[in-house]
Amino acid sequence: xxxxxxxxxxxxxxxxxxxxxxxxxxxxxxxxxxxxxxxxxxxxxxxxxxxxxxxxxxxxxxxxxxxxxxxxxxxxxxxxxxxxxxxxxxxxxxxxxxxxxxxxxxxxxxxxxxxxx
Amino acid sequence: xxxxxxxxxxxxxxxxxxxxxxxxxxxxxxxxxxxxxxxxxxxxxxxxxxxxxxxxxxxxxxxxxxxxxxxxxxxxxxxxxxxxxxxxxxxxxxxxxxxxxxxxxxxxxxxxxxxxxxxxxxxxxxxxxxxxxxxxxxxxxxxxxxxxxxxxxxxxxxxxxxxxxxxxxxxxxxxxxxxxxxxxxxxxxxxxxxxxxxxxxxxxxxxxxxxxxxxxxxxxxxxxxxxxxxxxxxxxxxxxxxxxxxxxxxxxxxxxxxxxxxxxxxxxxxxxxxxxxxxxxxxxxxxxxxxxxxxxxxxxxxxxxxxxxxxxxxxxxx
Numbered sequence: 001x002x003x004x005x006x007x008x009x010x011x012x013x014x015x016x017x018x019x020x021x022x023x024x025x026x027x028x029x030x031x032x033x034x035x036x037x038x039x040x041x042x043x044x045x046x047x048x049x050x051x052x053x054x055x056x057x058x059x060x061x062x063x064x065x066x067x068x069x070x071x072x073x074x075x076x077x078x079x080x081x082x083x084x085x086x087x088x089x090x091x092x093x094x095x096x097x098x099x100x101x102x103x104x105x106x107x108x109x110x111x112x113x114x115x116x117x
Numbered sequence: 118x119x120x121x122x123x124x125x126x127x128x129x130x131x132x133x134x135x136x137x138x139x140x141x142x143x144x145x146x147x148x149x150x151x152x153x154x155x156x157x158x159x160x161x162x163x164x165x166x167x168x169x170x171x172x173x174x175x176x177x178x179x180x181x182x183x184x185x186x187x188x189x190x191x192x193x194x195x196x197x198x199x200x201x202x203x204x205x206x207x208x209x210x211x212x213x214x215x216x217x218x219x220x221x222x223x224x225x226x227x228x229x230x231x232x233x234x235x236x237x238x239x240x241x242x243x244x245x246x247x248x249x250x251x252x253x254x255x256x257x258x259x260x261x262x263x264x265x266x267x268x269x270x271x272x273x274x275x276x277x278x279x280x281x282x283x284x285x286x287x288x289x290x291x292x293x294x295x296x297x298x299x300x301x302x303x304x305x306x307x308x309x310x311x312x313x314x315x316x317x318x319x320x321x322x323x324x325x326x327x328x329x330x331x332x333x334x335x336x337x338x339x340x341x342x343x344x345x346x347x348x349x350x351x352x353x354x355x356x357x358x359x360x361x362x363x364x365x366x367x368x369x370x371x372x373x374x375x376x377x378x379x380x381x382x383x384x385x386x387x388x389x390x391x392x393x394x395x396x397x398x399x400x401x402x403x404x405x406x407x408x409x410x411x412x413x414x415x416x417x418x419x420x421x422x423x424x425x426x427x428x429x430x431x432x433x434x435x
Contacts, residue, residue, distance in 0.1 A: 044340075044398035066190040066401050068226055068257065074298045083226060083257045086190065103298035106253045109341040111299050 032056035036091055039112065041069050041084070041104075046112035055116055058093040069110065074101040176283045179207045179214040179244065180328070180416040182365030183385035185254065186235045187225035192388035192401035193409060196225075197234065202434045203386040203415050204242045210417055210432075214244045215282065220365035220383060221252025221293070221330030227259065232267055251276055252330040252366065253293040261294060277308050279315050285420055286319055288312065290329035292344045302331030302344035309346065312353050324359040324420060332364040334373060334380045337393035342367050351378060361418070361429070367399075370414070370431045381429050384414035410435025 036058040040047045042065060053059065061071045063084040071081040071090050078100060081090035094100065094116040104110035184200045193199060207214060217239070224231035232255075239247055249268040256264055256275075265276055272278040275291040290312075292302035304312075316325070327333065333350065336342035344350075354360050360378040368390035373380045388401040389412035396402070404412060411433050419428040 044400060065398075066192065068254070070257070085226060101298065105296060106257060107341055108296040108298055108300045109339070 030054050032058070036060035038062065040064055041071075041110075044069075044107055044110055046102075046110060049111070050113045050115065052115040052117065053094060055097050056093065056095060057116070058091050059114055060089055060091045062089045063087065068106065069104045070106055071102055072105045074103060076105075080105075176285055176420040177210075177212040177214045178216050178218060178282075178418055179210065180218045180220060180363050180383050180418065181207070181386055182220040182330075182383040182416075183222040183252065183368055183387055184219070184235055185222055185225045185385065185387035186231040187228055188387055188401075190388075190401060192403045196387040197238070199410065199413055199434060200235065200238050200386045201241075202410065203413070204238060206415050206432055206434060207417070208241075208243045212417070212419060214417055216246035216248065217242060217244045218287075218289075218328050218363065219247055219249045220328055220363060221250050222254045222365065222385075223249065223252065224255055227255050227257045227263060229263065232263075248280070248287070248289060248328075250289045250329055251291055251293055253296070256293055261291075273311055274307055277311060283420075285324045285326060286316070288315065288325065288327045290327060290333075290350070292329050292331045292333070292347075300345055301338060301341055302329075302347075304344060304346050304350055309349055309353065312350055316354065316357075319357075321356040322358055324361070325354060325357045326361045326363065326418075327354070328363040330364065331366045332371075332380070332382055333362050334375075336367055336371065336382070340393065340399040342393065342399070354378075363416070363418070367393075368402075369412070370416070372429070379429070381416065383416040384412065384431065384433075386413055386415070386434070389413065 032054045037051065037053055037060070039051060039059060039061045041061055041063040044065065044067075046061070051059065061081070061084070063069050063086060066086060068083050068085050070083055071079070073079045079092040079102070084090055094114060097116045100114045100116065102112050102114070181203050185196055186200070188196050207217070223235050251261060251264045251268070255261070261275055265272070269276040275294045277289060277291050279286060279288045281287070290304060290308065292304050294303070295305060296303060327350075329344070331344050332342055333344050333347040351360075358377050362378060362380045364380070364382045365385070367382050368385035368388065369382065369392065370384050371382045389404060389409075390399050391402050413434045414432050415434075417430050417432070
């Protein structure tokens with residue numbers, strides 16, 4: 001085989017390898033958005049109450065009420081904001097997939113959930 | 118002057134409560150009502166009538182609640198002035214109160230300067246002793262550490278305690294700690310065990326006053342206006358012939374009587390909140406400036422043992 005032939009074979013093998021790897025690749029999750037996804041705290045509720053995001057997404061809560069609130073995971077350890085007065089914000093980056101239930105520790109009737117895929 | 122039509126005269130269930138009259142009494146709550154229990158008969162008088170000589174008794178004290186020092190939103194941009202007005206109201210009562218109860222949410226954000234301001238304003242009260250219980254705003258951020266340091270001397274657990282005044286037993290409870298997602302106010306097993314021990318040696322004729330921030334009755338659970346294990350606490354007080362439960366938290370006056378237990382919530386000195394379910398949320402209610410002080414207030418309570426009477430009076434600030 002001449003030099004041209006080797007090059008052809010190499011190109012063919014390389015192309016096959018790429019095609020093979022594509023066929024066998026697991027579906028790649030959408031990359032997390034560059035800017036935080038917003039949850040609004042208003043009228044003693046979290047909106048949206050359930051938020052679904054990609055792994056690695058940063059979620060930002062903003063308190064729009066005239067009353068202070070908190071954002072605390074149900075286990076009280078995964079994430080826990082300080083007290084959020086009007087217009088204060090809290091951000092948390094979800095680096096692991098899972099379902100995260102949370103509530104306001106001051107007004108425990110206020111509950112929400114972040115689903116991380 | 119009280120009118121005869123405001124007196125409760127019928128008692129079909131022989132429990133000292135005339136249902137029709139009681140409803141009338143309930144309807145007035147919020148605009149100022151005096152409800153007097155005398156010899157087992159509940160009588161109600163419109164606010165504004167002078168406390169009768171019969172109602173004035175051996176022990177008088179006043180309750181203030183939800184001063185929310187630090188709050189500065191449109192519903193009341195000057196909570197200092199309204200707390201001062203509450204103290205003026207207390208100082209002007211015809212029967213001088215011996216002490217004050219503050220049923221929580223002393224501060225808005227549990228900042229040291231907020232507590233300092235309230236302490237300073239209360240110094241001008243004719244009643245020098247103030248007994249506190251915490252509201253959820255007073256334990257924000259530090260699980261009540263600062264509250265306990267300031268107000269918890271001699272208390273147990275998260276700040277509960279009891280004391281006696283002229284034969285009346287007072288129990289201050291904490292139902293704003295360790296709240297669980299989706300739940301209501303909570304007393305918890307430790308506090309319940311303490312209550313049982315605390316009242317064990319008391320005779321059933323001892324009048325008992327229980328005070329706590331969140332109502333110890335189910336006012337409106339949808340807004341968190343209730344306490345998960347309040348029924349357990351009240352079961353421990355079953356033997357007593359007279360139990361008065363004083364709460365705050367809902368920023369409006371409300372009263373309910375169940376057997377020997379009278380439940381009463383005081384107005385806030387800071388801002389009103391909507392009636393249960395009458396708004397999207399229980400947030401501060403903005404009312405026209407000239408109406409604000411009509412929705413804020415204080416409560417004073419009189420005991421007259423000889424008369425078997427208990428009087429709870431709500432007074433508006435304006």
